[in-house]
Ligand code: MG
């Protein structure tokens with residue numbers, strides 16, 4: 001245990017070399033999501049996406065992180081429309097106008113990565129485009145707060161304020177988290193909270209930041225499958241998740257959504273990045 005760990009209790013600090021290893025792990029998941037970006041279309045089953053992802057990760061000498069995690073059965077969480085997170089892949093066929101959050105994790109060099117991207121299938125409504133865009137903007141604004149001597153509450157506050165400003169609700173029961181040799185490490189990163197509160201951030205933190213926004217009520221329900229979390233009022237939800245390290249006092253995004261965006265652009269599919277209306281100071 002180094003002196004930082006002594007001071008910060010449960011936080012597991014990563015060295016530069018470890019962050020490089022985590023970037024390898026993150027790359028596999030981003031590449032998996034980019035591969036899936038080319039496969040999503042009306043008529044495809046979510047289990048097909050899951051099988052493609054599992055093969056892709058194993059072919060790249062990594063291990064799917066979610067299979068067996070707390071007893072979860074699959075490689076992906078595929079959450080469609082009113083499903084917020086933890087949708088289990090199955091025979092459901094995606095339809096034109098659906099939105100789907102695909103959450104994927106892998107283990108490489110003994111380090112976890114855990115990312116999510118919300119896709120639109122075919123033509124989606126303006127309402128859904130806006131929900132996805134604002135959720136993505138919340139992710140960027142949260143990441144911008146990941147600087148040395150800022151606090152966890154600064155991330156939470158930035159995400160919550162942007163969501164509320166735009167008329168969306170935050171799902172309070174589900175949170176971001178530290179990530180490393182374990183998928184869920186200390187601290188938790190709620191998507192709501194008070195500026196200047198909570199754990200102080202310094203170089204060596206690696207966090208999974210993951211805003212989840214709903215168009216209607218933020219009340220949730222868990223389905224009988226024991227996993228799928230849906231909005232109680234049936235309104236759609238969106239979810240993005242990046243893995244971010246603090247290096248030299250500033251955020252470094254380890255995941256890479258640019259590959260996903262390239263595929264979506266080539267296919268003429270919607271992507272949140274086209275509609276972002278905030279200043280983006282994050283380089284990735
Ligand atoms: Mg995730």
Ligand code: MG
Pocket residue numbers: 114176177208210241
């Ligand atoms: Mg996560």
